[in-house]
Amino acid sequence: MKREIRAAARTAGFDQVGFAPAAPPTHAEAYEAWLANGYHGEMGYMAREDSVRRRLDPREALPGCRTLIVVSLLYGSTPPRTTAPGRRAADRTDASRGRRLPVVARYALGRDYHDVFEERLDALSAAIEALAPGARTKRYVDYGPVLERDHAQRAGLGWIGKNTMLLHPDLGSYFMLGELLTDLDIEPDPPFVHDRCGTCRRCIDACPTEAILDGRLLDARLCISYLTIELRGAIPEELRPAIGNRVFGCDICQEVCPWNSDAPGPDRPPFAARPGQPMPPEDMVAWAEELAALAPDEFRARYRGTAFSRPGRDGLLRNLAVGLGNSGESGVRPILERLRADSSPLVREHARWAIDVLPG
Numbered sequence: 001m002k003r004e005i006r007a008a009a010r011t012a013g014f015d016q017v018g019f020a021p022a023a024p025p026t027h028a029e030a031y032e033a034w035l036a037n038g039y040h041g042e043m044g045y046m047a048r049e050d051s052v053r054r055r056l057d058p059r060e061a062l063p064g065c066r067t068l069i070v071v072s073l074l075y076g077s078t079p080p081r082t083t084a085p086g087r088r089a090a091d092r093t094d095a096s097r098g099r100r101l102p103v104v105a106r107y108a109l110g111r112d113y114h115d116v117f118e119e120r121l122d123a124l125s126a127a128i129e130a131l132a133p134g135a136r137t138k139r140y141v142d143y144g145p146v147l148e149r150d151h152a153q154r155a156g157l158g159w160i161g162k163n164t165m166l167l168h169p170d171l172g173s174y175f176m177l178g179e180l181l182t183d184l185d186i187e188p189d190p191p192f193v194h195d196r197c198g199t200c201r202r203c204i205d206a207c208p209t210e211a212i213l214d215g216r217l218l219d220a221r222l223c224i225s226y227l228t229i230e231l232r233g234a235i236p237e238e239l240r241p242a243i244g245n246r247v248f249g250c251d252i253c254q255e256v257c258p259w260n261s262d263a264p265g266p267d268r269p270p271f272a273a274r275p276g277q278p279m280p281p282e283d284m285v286a287w288a289e290e291l292a293a294l295a296p297d298e299f300r301a302r303y304r305g306t307a308f309s310r311p312g313r314d315g316l317l318r319n320l321a322v323g324l325g326n327s328g329e330s331g332v333r334p335i336l337e338r339l340r341a342d343s344s345p346l347v348r349e350h351a352r353w354a355i356d357v358l359p360g
């Protein structure tokens with residue numbers, strides 16, 4: 001059964017598959033302490049009592065659960081858009097590509113990975129149903145109440161690095177995780193017990209907002225990924241300069257990790273854009289102009305099925321205003337003046353800040 005499920009996971013298109021016992025996660029106490037410190041910021045769904053209960057025991061998420069099938073999809077170390085093939089995202093910074101380039105987390109330029117995982121987990125679930133009629137399954141991608149990196153480590157997929165990402169010695173960390181909970185009793189894989197971080201602390205030192213804490217903890221309230229994607233309100237002013245031109249997410253703590261220096265890219269990127277899917281312009285001014293002209297329903301239609309729909313029009317314009325202010329280029333002033341009169345108070349406030357920090 002295990003061999004056949006593993007083969008079915010490969011057929012469904014997953015790069016890694018491992019089996020973990022349905023037991024409370026190893027880092028349950030650390031997770032509760034993380035919540036108690038408020039490091040989850042505005043992600044209140046993480047602290048909801050029922051959600052915590054299910055995160056701390058997968059059997060709460062699927063009664064009778066015996067096994068977690070943990071899968072991964074590599075999205076690759078090379079950014080999906082670059083003018084010089086083979087250049088890494090670390091090169092897509094102000095200095096090398098112009099100060100107006102919007103830097104976007106590399107997983108985001110294409111389809112929303114949740115949709116891709118859901119399709120493939122459903123295919124795996126159907127294969128399991130054919131192998132074991134009556135078996136129950138429940139799928140999760142990262143929005144679910146599952147401490148996925150913890151279970152992935154237990155399933156042998158890698159270790160949790162100091163940057164809090166799951167790392168594999170051959171694959172690096174540019175992959176996303178998903179889980180299929182099942183009531184099938186399948187022998188677990190050996191856990192990944194080695195910590196390959198050693199004395200390295202490159203990710204901690206490189207983080208522009210000092211969001212990575214000792215003890216493999218992340219203060220999400222300081223992390224650029226949280227500030228530009230999850231946060232709904234204003235970005236704290238003291239953090240705006242450190243965001244630079246990262247207008248959607250941040251990959252810095254992965255880019256500097258030595259385990260990613262030779263990380264492979266997939267032959268066919270799993271989150272590649274659909275034919276005809278619009279790509280954001282490679283210029284913050286052009287992107288801000290496009291978004292400013294879109295009504296809410298037009299934004300939803302244009303960005304449906306992409307990661308950019310999460311912060312929405314106003315969140316993206318907020319981020320772009322910060323990036324434009326940080327560009328230090330006086331030529332961006334006209335679009336910021338336009339954003340200062342935007343219908344969204346959030347956008348107006350960030351545009352005012354950006355104009356104030358521009359030189360001259």
Ligand code: SF4
Binds near residue numbers: 206210211223253
């Ligand atoms: S994603 Fe960026 S801001 Fe967040 S912890 Fe990593 S380096 Fe720091």
Ligand code: SF4
Binds near residue numbers: 164197202204
């Ligand atoms: S940069 Fe160094 S410390 Fe950070 S996750 Fe990678 S190996 Fe570990």
